[in-house]
Amino acid sequence: MSDGPSASAEIQTLYELYAQDVYRYAWFNLDTSAVAEDVVQEVYLRALGSWNSFRHDSSAKTWLIAIARNYIYDSYRKRKTEDAILQDYGVRTGNDEFTTTNDIMDLRDALSRMKENYRQAVILRYIQMLSAKEAGAVLGWSEAKVRWTTHRGLQQLRGLLSSDDEEGDRQ
Amino acid sequence: MRSEPSTLDLLRRASEGNLMPAHRQAEVWRKIEDRIPEAVEGQVKRDKLRSLFIRGKAIFAGAGSILILAAIVVFAPRIVENAAYGKVTHNPMPKITEESFAGTGLEVHLMAKQPQDHFVSQSVVLKVTNPTMKMFKGHSRNINLAVISEKANASYERLSSSQTAGDPHFAATHNRWKNIPCYVVTTEGATEAIPVLGTKLSGPTLVQPKPQDTVIVDIVDATNGQILRKYQFSDVTN
Numbered sequence: 542m543s544d545g546p547s548a549s550a551e552i553q554t555l556y557e558l559y560a561q562d563v564y565r566y567a568w569f570n571l572d573t574s575a576v577a578e579d580v581v582q583e584v585y586l587r588a589l590g591s592w593n594s595f596r597h598d599s600s601a602k603t604w605l606i607a608i609a610r611n612y613i614y615d616s617y618r619k620r621k622t623e624d625a626i627l628q629d630y631g632v633r634t635g636n637d638e639f640t641t642t643n644d645i646m647d648l649r650d651a652l653s654r655m656k657e658n659y660r661q662a663v664i665l666r667y668i669q670m671l672s673a674k675e676a677g678a679v680l681g682w683s684e685a686k687v688r689w690t691t692h693r694g695l696q697q698l699r700g701l702l703s704s705d706d707e708e709g710d711r712q
Numbered sequence: 713m714r715s716e717p718s719t720l721d722l723l724r725r726a727s728e729g730n731l732m733p734a735h736r737q738a739e740v741w742r743k744i745e746d747r748i749p750e751a752v753e754g755q756v757k758r759d760k761l762r763s764l765f766i767r768g769k770a771i772f773a774g775a776g777s778i779l780i781l782a783a784i785v786v787f788a789p790r791i792v793e794n795a796a797y798g799k800v801t802h803n804p805m806p807k808i809t810e811e812s813f814a815g816t817g818l819e820v821h822l823m824a825k826q827p828q829d830h831f832v833s834q835s836v837v838l839k840v841t842n843p844t845m846k847m848f849k850g851h852s853r854n855i856n857l858a859v860i861s862e863k864a865n866a867s868y869e870r871l872s873s874s875q876t877a878g879d880p881h882f883a884a885t886h887n888r889w890k891n892i893p894c895y896v897v898t899t900e901g902a903t904e905a906i907p908v909l910g911t912k913l914s915g916p917t918l919v920q921p922k923p924q925d926t927v928i929v930d931i932v933d934a935t936n937g938q939i940l941r942k943y944q945f946s947d948v949t950n
Contacts, residue, residue, distance in 0.1 A: 560740070667723035
């Protein structure tokens, strides 16, 4: 069990350190800033609930990202069966972001069109800057699989971004 | 096509800086703080349930172990005992290897009793008029009632279907009792043919005991009907 105040203090520290990383992970996986903020909330509350079971054999960041991933997957599963919620999430928008540039929005859009495994590998390795081992811990994969999938993911991402560029040029 | 450095550069830029503005970050933390008591309370409940579950599991495991130990203590001696007889059964044969009965007009009654306590048959199958009768514990696939033969000191080993094939009564019973281990009843000192195989033996009321049946053997003094010995064999194929 979380030990009340001390666990809360620890979680607050983790929040200050890694809230942006969790948010970034959620933001690149989901549709809007509001949804990403909800994910951040849930992740830290879940982390508080399972603080005592955190074995510290992975970094706190990896642990939080793993919680975020599980939570997002749960949400996705629900969303697949509930169109109404999908409507609530809405389509990707370009006007709800605060500090993002068009490039970053394009990147998120391209990532959203990638194969799920590729997207996860690229986000964890190149945006979350996790090592192959850490990304493997989050995804439950071997390091070799992480490396291979990241490589393939990058190839796909390059293709998607370049096709977007060509379309932009035509317009 | 976007060049390699530019894709990686884009990813690098995506990994830097704060996507969530500071005021939003503070706002999210405030929301988290509001929900901390609720989360802690929920966790306390889950922990309680988990500890109850673990305790219950331990209690069941303990009780199960005790039951297993009790079963071992109760049944192991029987199993060992029966194994000493060359068979394992929870219904051991009586510990009799040989008994003698003296007198005249001895009768042996065999009855097959089904597990549900219903007598299927009560056939008087043997009438021993010889003054002395011995019972030997036997376990043979060819045991049958004809071991009480006109031959003195007959033992079941000496009897085979070929020896008794000519006896219609024996033949009639032979198959019925085949493969049934039972006590071998034989006689000593018989000097004349013993009318062991009466008509009742081959009559329709005689039922072959099934493996799960209980066989009761009574040795009765025919002169006064007194039961001299009563044996009960359960699970007769063991």
